[in-house]
Amino acid sequence: MKVLIVEDDPLHRSYLHEAVNAALPECDTVIEAENGTAGEKLARDHKSAHIVMDLQMANRNGIEAARTIWKERPETRILFWSNYSDEAYVRGVSRIVPDGAAYGYVLKSASDERLKLALRSIFIESQCVIDREVRGLQQKSLGQTNGFTDSEYEILVDIALGLTDRAIAKRRSLSLRSVQNRLQQLYDKLDVYQTAGDDHEDGRFNLRARAVTIAFLRKLLNYSALERAEAELQEWLDEK
Template sequence: MRALIVEDDQFHATYLQDALAEALPEVTEIFHATDGAAGEEEARAGAIGAIVMDLQMDRRNGIEAARTIWAERPQSRILFWSNYADDAYFRGIEQIVPEDSAYGYILKTASRDRLKLALRAVLAEGQIMVDREIHRRQKSAASPRTRLDDSEFAVLIDLALGLQDKLIAERRGMSLRTVQNRLLSLYEKLGVLSDLDDDLTLNKRVRALNRALVTRTINIETLDAAQRDLETWLSGRR
């Protein structure tokens, strides 16, 4: 069995390599890539189905790399291992994980034992495993009064890219007014107005993006990826 580590931090990579060797004696070879693009190539070249993937990397982040890897070999097993419990990451992963594959999400702050457990569960046994912390934030970020549903999230992405209402409507197949309703509930859920500090009025659109960022609902990688999606959509439009 061959495994691939995609991780740009030297220390984390070696630590992970040790843990992996301990947890999975059946692994015969461990490959290593330091960014998403290189990771894709390694996985392709070595036909590797067991991958540990960092999320935040320079050239190409973990989610994008995972998307192309899964597109080529949907049964690949990928354990994501990250510094942050951002909802943005989890949403991104959930969107791309194929039916018949295994994945996991574990934080770098997890203990070595828990990391090894996750390695076994996901890479060897093919289970789904999500760090408690992430599950908590994602699920209990809780009251449906606060959590965005998919269509709201889609509109948020478009808003964050700077699209105007009309274009969002076209892209998402809604009427103009419906887009505005989504925006309304976005403003509500993101707490755009609840700045009881004052009666000061804000620019809601910008404030919405601001709030989405500081609450880790989206992050800069999200924006990067969304920008690319937008461009392909634009080119296939005319």
């Protein structure tokens, strides 16, 4: 049994290496990659390998890497190991996991025990293991309680990218008015108004920009989500 570790930080890499050795005596080979690109290549070379993957990496982030790896071999088991439980990451991951694939998501702040347990559960028992904190977000982002619909999230990303209403309409095949409807819906959910008016006319906010800011501060969006969205946008621009 082989395990591939994809992780930026040398300290964390060697820590993972040890953890894998300790938790999985049946594992005979551990390979390391220090960024997403190298990770993809090694995953291709060692087809049977299970993967432990960091999410935020400079060169090519974990979500990108996981996506291409899963595209080639959907049955690959991947354990995501991340510092953050931002909704943006969680959403990003659940967007790309293939049907029925075994995967995991544990936070770097988890104890040694938790990590080792997760390693065994996923790689040996083929179970999904998702940290409680992360799980909470996942529920919210799927269930409609309080969380965001896909269409709301979509339009959030679109204005975050800086598209005009018209451009969004074209991209999503909607009428201009519908786009604006969704925007209002988004403004509602994000509570842009409360912070906005207070009741003085003075400190008014630009709703569109404010919505993005709030989303950022609430970690509905983050750098890597923006980066991905920007790439998709460019793609779309090119083909249109």
